Amino acid sequence: MEQSLSSIRDTHLGRMLLKLERQFTRQVLEKLAxxxxxxxxxxHFVVIPYVDDKGIRATEIARQAGxxxxxxxxxxxxxxxxxxxxxxxxxxxxxxxxxxISEKGREFLQLAIAHTKNIEKKxxxxxxxxxxxxxxxxxxxxxxxxx
Amino acid sequence: MEQSLSSIRDTHLGRMLLKLERQFTRQVLEKLAxxxxxxxxxxHFVVIPYVDDKGIRATEIARQAGxxxxxxxxxxxxxxxxxxxxxxxxxxxxxxxxxxISEKGREFLQLAIAHTKNIEKKxxxxxxxxxxxxxxxxxxxxxxxxx
DNA sequence: CCATATAGTCAATATGGTTGACTATGTGGG
DNA sequence: CCCACATAGTCAACCATATTGACTATATGG
Numbered sequence: 001m002e003q004s005l006s007s008i009r010d011t012h013l014g015r016m017l018l019k020l021e022r023q024f025t026r027q028v029l030e031k032l033a034x035x036x037x038x039x040x041x042x043x044h045f046v047v048i049p050y051v052d053d054k055g056i057r058a059t060e061i062a063r064q065a066g067x068x069x070x071x072x073x074x075x076x077x078x079x080x081x082x083x084x085x086x087x088x089x090x091x092x093x094x095x096x097x098x099x100x101i102s103e104k105g106r107e108f109l110q111l112a113i114a115h116t117k118n119i120e121k122k123x124x125x126x127x128x129x130x131x132x133x134x135x136x137x138x139x140x141x142x143x144x145x146x147x
Numbered sequence: 148m149e150q151s152l153s154s155i156r157d158t159h160l161g162r163m164l165l166k167l168e169r170q171f172t173r174q175v176l177e178k179l180a181x182x183x184x185x186x187x188x189x190x191h192f193v194v195i196p197y198v199d200d201k202g203i204r205a206t207e208i209a210r211q212a213g214x215x216x217x218x219x220x221x222x223x224x225x226x227x228x229x230x231x232x233x234x235x236x237x238x239x240x241x242x243x244x245x246x247x248i249s250e251k252g253r254e255f256l257q258l259a260i261a262h263t264k265n266i267e268k269k270x271x272x273x274x275x276x277x278x279x280x281x282x283x284x285x286x287x288x289x290x291x292x293x294x
Numbered sequence: 295c296c297a298t299a300t301a302g303t304c305a306a307t308a309t310g311g312t313t314g315a316c317t318a319t320g321t322g323g324g
Numbered sequence: 325c326c327c328a329c330a331t332a333g334t335c336a337a338c339c340a341t342a343t344t345g346a347c348t349a350t351a352t353g354g
Binding site: 012013014015016017018019020021023024025028042045049116119120123126127131132134135136137138139140141142143145 | 159160161162163164165166167168170171172175189192196263266267270273274278279281282283284285286287288289290292
């Protein structure tokens with residue numbers, strides 16, 4: 001039993017995933033904070049990756065991201081309040097708005113991507129480039145076709 | 148920019164970690180639910196791995212797990228209510244209680260460990276045993292010595 | 295034996311999400 | 325043409341999970 005408990009504590013995959021995610025998130029946010037980026041957290045990345053230059057509806061983001069439209073609506077509001085996104089009326093549908101990324105949003109994205117890559121690089125150094133690449137590929141494969 | 152956005156969407160490490168963790172958690176909980184296990188969720192695993200046969204104090208779990216003692220206290224209460232844990236007065240300190248795992252708790256643990264291993268096995272099959280092992284080892288290494 | 299630290303609880307608050315009800319607008323079939 | 329029904333988005337209520345602060349009871353070292 002002791003054996004079982006300690007094996008859960010040390011190598012339980014679920015907890016490792018959780019801890020790594022928190023660590024990664026925290027480090028990215030710290031870097032962004034030191035750039036003076038405010039009013040944004042990583043939860044906003046539920047929305048951001050779905051925004052493109054053609055404009056997208058809140059409902060569409062909600063559907064694709066798998067969260068409620070109310071949650072997406074709130075995230076968009078916050079991002080608009082901080083000038084990272086812009087919304088325009090959808091000419092094709094008076095009920096809808098289209099979400100676009102702003103200039104400030106693009107700048108923020110460049111920073112976020114750079115920090116993300118730096119932290120990945122740091123981690124890659126810890127475990128070796130090759131094994132790190134294997135790890136990421138394995139993760140992607142699992143996500144690609146798991147029930 | 149499109150390139151950047153889509154690269155974030157598809158391979159951003161933070162989101163992969165988050166999604167994998169949720170997927171793993173959900174699957175374990177589904178399995179446990181189909182065993183008739185109730186009143187327990189994976190957040191209780193913040194507490195469970197620290198319980199051993201010698202008994203442990205709530206405060207000590209909180210310290211080691213890095214969460215508030217209030218949060219741990221609530222988790223323990225729930226686990227005790229559902230008979231997965233037992234608490235006894237600490238003979239050495241009248242302020243304190245010691246947390247032990249119950250018989251029901253041991254049975255639950257066996258199931259949880261089995262399901263965890265099965266899901267890991269399923270994932271290992273998807274990416275290959277060798278790469279899966281590399282992935283887990285890499286994750287452990289990163290957790291071991293990251294700031 | 296008192297000053298201070300510690301174990302644990304209760305309450306208030308923060309955060310981040312959900313579901314439900316609603317308004318306004320769009321759309322397809324009689 | 326228009327009505328029934330679907331859809332975009334908002335507002336409000338609620339829920340889950342954690343935090344911090346204030347408190348009580350007990351321990352302990354100078």
